[in-house]
Amino acid sequence: MMKSWMSLAAAAALVLAASTASAQDTLRVGTEGAYPPYNATDASGKLVGFEIDLANALCERTQMKCEIVQQDWDGMIPALMNKRYDAIMAGMSVTEERMKQIAFSKPYSTTPAWFVGAKDGVLKDAKTLDDVKAALKGKSVGVQRSTIHQNFLEAKVPGVDARLYDTQDDLNLDLQNGRIDAGLADSLGWKDFLASDAGKGYDHFGPGLTGKDDPIFGLGVGIGLRQEDTALKAKLDKALDEVNADGTLAKLSVQWFGFDTSVK
Numbered sequence: 001m002m003k004s005w006m007s008l009a010a011a012a013a014l015v016l017a018a019s020t021a022s023a024q025d026t027l028r029v030g031t032e033g034a035y036p037p038y039n040a041t042d043a044s045g046k047l048v049g050f051e052i053d054l055a056n057a058l059c060e061r062t063q064m065k066c067e068i069v070q071q072d073w074d075g076m077i078p079a080l081m082n083k084r085y086d087a088i089m090a091g092m093s094v095t096e097e098r099m100k101q102i103a104f105s106k107p108y109s110t111t112p113a114w115f116v117g118a119k120d121g122v123l124k125d126a127k128t129l130d131d132v133k134a135a136l137k138g139k140s141v142g143v144q145r146s147t148i149h150q151n152f153l154e155a156k157v158p159g160v161d162a163r164l165y166d167t168q169d170d171l172n173l174d175l176q177n178g179r180i181d182a183g184l185a186d187s188l189g190w191k192d193f194l195a196s197d198a199g200k201g202y203d204h205f206g207p208g209l210t211g212k213d214d215p216i217f218g219l220g221v222g223i224g225l226r227q228e229d230t231a232l233k234a235k236l237d238k239a240l241d242e243v244n245a246d247g248t249l250a251k252l253s254v255q256w257f258g259f260d261t262s263v264k
Contacts, residue, residue, distance in 0.1 A: 112208025
């Protein structure tokens, strides 16, 4: 009888070990699918973009299977903490505020934030950040909610009517239809809109804003991770070093953005 129980216990241990190994062999990556060219959803519903390709490249280096999970932006960190996925790759900037909740990999991309408005609108003469702030006083400015851009607008641009949007596309639509006077977002978030027919009458004004201008903008975009997942962080940092060193990161960046946004 004792031998039988020991056999059952050993079998259970083997099943548990196999299950754990299987879980470690798959990297579940949360992304928004609504922030091109970082991540987007094509006409067939497939997730595409720079971060989708980068995630697959990192999984290849770490010998893990990639499972991409779509998640609305404002639930991105809570879903990570609730273990819906293991990592966030969603154009998320590495900031001190976010590092109070989660850990980050090394940054893999950095681009400035832009204020965008109509070419003949309230920002038409704005060249400096002070010009921008003066021109927008009492005006409506759109930002995507729960972003560094919302944080900067509310903390550093007094006297504006901040309008919050779930997606960049919703922001673009209201700007195009004159429901807001300007918007603030990452330069790459504006890329498709400014290149489209709908965006022909619009441009960016004032300086491009980065973490060098204000710490609110962070250190660049990185992979969000649970703080306790130190082994996974080390594995992904090593893989990022490898794709950076062999030119894969720069190649993907140029493919999706038109120029190299990688952090050297």
